[in-house]
Amino acid sequence: MFRLDGQVAIVTGGAQGIGVGICKVFIEAGATVAMWDIVDGQPVVDEITANGGNIFYQKVDVTSKESTESAVAEIMEKHGRIDVLINNAGIIRDKSFMKMTEDQWDSVMNVNVKSLYVTAKAVLPHMIEAQYGRIVSASSINAMNGAYGQTNYSASKAAIQGFTRSLCREVGKHRITVNCVAPGFIKTAMTDSIPKEIIEGAIKQIPIRRIGLPEDMGYAYLFLASKEAEFINGITLHANGGVYPI
Numbered sequence: 217m218f219r220l221d222g223q224v225a226i227v228t229g230g231a232q233g234i235g236v237g238i239c240k241v242f243i244e245a246g247a248t249v250a251m252w253d254i255v256d257g258q259p260v261v262d263e264i265t266a267n268g269g270n271i272f273y274q275k276v277d278v279t280s281k282e283s284t285e286s287a288v289a290e291i292m293e294k295h296g297r298i299d300v301l302i303n304n305a306g307i308i309r310d311k312s313f314m315k316m317t318e319d320q321w322d323s324v325m326n327v328n329v330k331s332l333y334v335t336a337k338a339v340l341p342h343m344i345e346a347q348y349g350r351i352v353s354a355s356s357i358n359a360m361n362g363a364y365g366q367t368n369y370s371a372s373k374a375a376i377q378g379f380t381r382s383l384c385r386e387v388g389k390h391r392i393t394v395n396c397v398a399p400g401f402i403k404t405a406m407t408d409s410i411p412k413e414i415i416e417g418a419i420k421q422i423p424i425r426r427i428g429l430p431e432d433m434g435y436a437y438l439f440l441a442s443k444e445a446e447f448i449n450g451i452t453l454h455a456n457g458g459v460y461p462i
């Protein structure tokens with residue numbers, strides 16, 4: 217169950233943080249992974265391939281139609297299929313609203329929201345032809361909770377949920393599902409820079425009393441990316457250790 221043998225999965229923003237966890241879990245599940253990122257993912261790819269995984273890095277900017285379409289064309293030429301699209305790439309540009317610049321607003325909307333238009337447009341024709349596909353995108357606990365200094369980010373992560381609920385209605389007839397994962401507090405390079413006492417305070421708010429790991433998110437994405445999850449469509453899977461009262 218929950219295997220991806222013989223399948224090809226794209227993981228955007230795969231070179232760092234949660235993306236690496238998703239790549240590793242998908243490799244363990246038997247997938248061939250196309251890691252997309254604007255930063256160099258080759259070192260992570262080399263580490264994973266040293267342990268026998270099928271993964272390759274493509275330098276892709278998910279806000280660019282040209283960059284995304286040429287990467288998709290390369291995958292189709294070499295592998296002939298795209299079964300799974302994980303829209304994990306995302307950025308923050310935090311600032312209290314009255315100090316937030318238009319550029320901080322636009323760049324977050326561009327990377328976090330417009331990217332879904334770009335990547336899904338490029339991949340869906342191939343999924344529709346195959347009459348199979350899984351699209352899973354990164355929302356956030358802060359789409360529901362909100363957070364000081366994150367009007368741009370919270371709005372973008374809520375938009376991803378709306379996109380998901382609408383697109384799933386359009387492509388379900390092709391046996392393509394569209395879902396989101398809303399991660400909670402996850403250990404990445406970003407959270408490593410937060411002072412220890414703040415981390416400890418945050419962990420006290422998490423019912424299972426630990427910070428999430430990139431692999432925890434990998435398993436959540438794997439479930440929604442699996443063929444067994446076909447009847448789960450348009451949802452947001454809250455992967456946060458029980459923090460948010462849903």
Ligand code: NAI
Pocket residue numbers: 228229230231232233234235252253254255276277278279304305306307327354355356357358398399400401402403404405406407
């Ligand atoms: P991260 O910053 O460690 O990794 C994000 C990756 O996306 C980076 O490798 C970055 O280079 C890449 N990226 C940025 N812009 C890109 C572009 N235009 N094209 C291609 N790749 C691009 O972030 P992290 O923490 O791993 O988060 C991953 C996702 O999960 C994000 O969407 C984030 O908003 C979401 N999330 C993370 C949480 C956390 O606690 N870390 C909590 C809730 C949601």
